Amino acid sequence: MKSIYLDHAASTPVHPEVAEEMMRVMTGQYGNASSVHAFGRAAKRTVSGARDRIAKFLGCLPDEIVFTAGGTESDNLALFGAASMRRSKGNHIITSSIEHHAVLHACEELEKEGFRVTYLPVDHTGRVRPEDLEAALSEDTILISIMYANNEVRLRQTLISTLEQEIGRDAFVINGHQEECLPHIVNISFPQTDTETLLMNLDMEGIAAASGSACTSGSLELSHVLEAMQLPQNVLRSAIRFSFGLGNTTEDMEYTAQKIETILRRLT
Numbered sequence: 309m310k311s312i313y314l315d316h317a318a319s320t321p322v323h324p325e326v327a328e329e330m331m332r333v334m335t336g337q338y339g340n341a342s343s344v345h346a347f348g349r350a351a352k353r354t355v356s357g358a359r360d361r362i363a364k365f366l367g368c369l370p371d372e373i374v375f376t377a378g379g380t381e382s383d384n385l386a387l388f389g390a391a392s393m394r395r396s397k398g399n400h401i402i403t404s405s406i407e408h409h410a411v412l413h414a415c416e417e418l419e420k421e422g423f424r425v426t427y428l429p430v431d432h433t434g435r436v437r438p439e440d441l442e443a444a445l446s447e448d449t450i451l452i453s454i455m456y457a458n459n460e461v462r463l464r465q466t467l468i469s470t471l472e473q474e475i476g477r478d479a480f481v482i483n484g485h486q487e488e489c490l491p492h493i494v495n496i497s498f499p500q501t502d503t504e505t506l507l508m509n510l511d512m513e514g515i516a517a518a519s520g521s522a523c524t525s526g527s528l529e530l531s532h533v534l535e536a537m538q539l540p541q542n543v544l545r546s547a548i549r550f551s552f553g554l555g556n557t558t559e560d561m562e563y564t565a566q567k568i569e570t571i572l573r574r575l576t
């Protein structure tokens with residue numbers, strides 16, 4: 309049986325070139341970058357070189373890059389760090405209701421510390437309205453934390469167009485904005501079934517996808533993101549997130565769409 313992994317947003321394989329570079333550093337450059345001896349200086353050169361390359365790629369200053377152990381730590385550092393640095397200038401923070409829990413929970417914590425947080429709503433495509441942001445701004449606003457998403461992608465398009473051929477455009481709903489979406493993720497609802505049933509059947513066909521939300525994908529809770537978009541119940545309860553990455557092919561997408569057709573036919 310074919311095995312197709314479409315849950316790259318939850319976890320994804322390390323690119324072989326990255327793994328190779330990490331092996332080189334972990335086994336060959338074990339000095340502490342703060343040590344003054346030759347081993348330490350070599351490690352420092354590697355860290356500084358990586359920082360410079362990332363800054364160039366992102367178009368920011370090397371000093372603006374802070375290495376952390378992961379996403380939650382980064383969000384916490386950015387929010388708690390910026391809030392405490394600017395506390396004397398104001399106490400208002402703006403975010404949106406569809407941020408990752410690492411951001412939302414940090415904001416709730418900041419509220420307990422006396423900050424005022426505005427959680428902006430989103431439209432049914434999941435976008436913050438610029439006029440809402442403008443209206444929320446005040447003299448006291450010291451921090452705005454709103455996620456960024458951009459567009460395009462071939463795997464996404466192949467999955468959608470094959471689904472159109474296989475089950476017809478009326479049988480599924482693409483959640484989120486069609487143009488301004490993340491390149492490697494598509495969230496699709498199949499209102500004639502429900503999320504768990506479809507995920508289980510896909511798994512039996514060797515296809516791994518996820519439920520609507522990012523880090524609650526293992527739970528049966530409805531996604532706070534899709535809920536904030538105020539989607540109809542049957543759309544909310546049948547959402548599947550497909551996220552693409554290393555190793556996925558357009559053939560995988562065709563195969564996945566065909567399997568969805570078979571499953572839906574079997575179920576209905």
Ligand SMILES: Cc1ncc(COP(=O)(O)O)c(C=O)c1O
Nearest residue numbers: 377378379380381383408410522
């Ligand atoms: C914005 C954001 N913050 C935090 C996380 C969690 O990352 P980690 O598991 O590295 O803490 C994610 C994961 O997708 C994320 O998208």
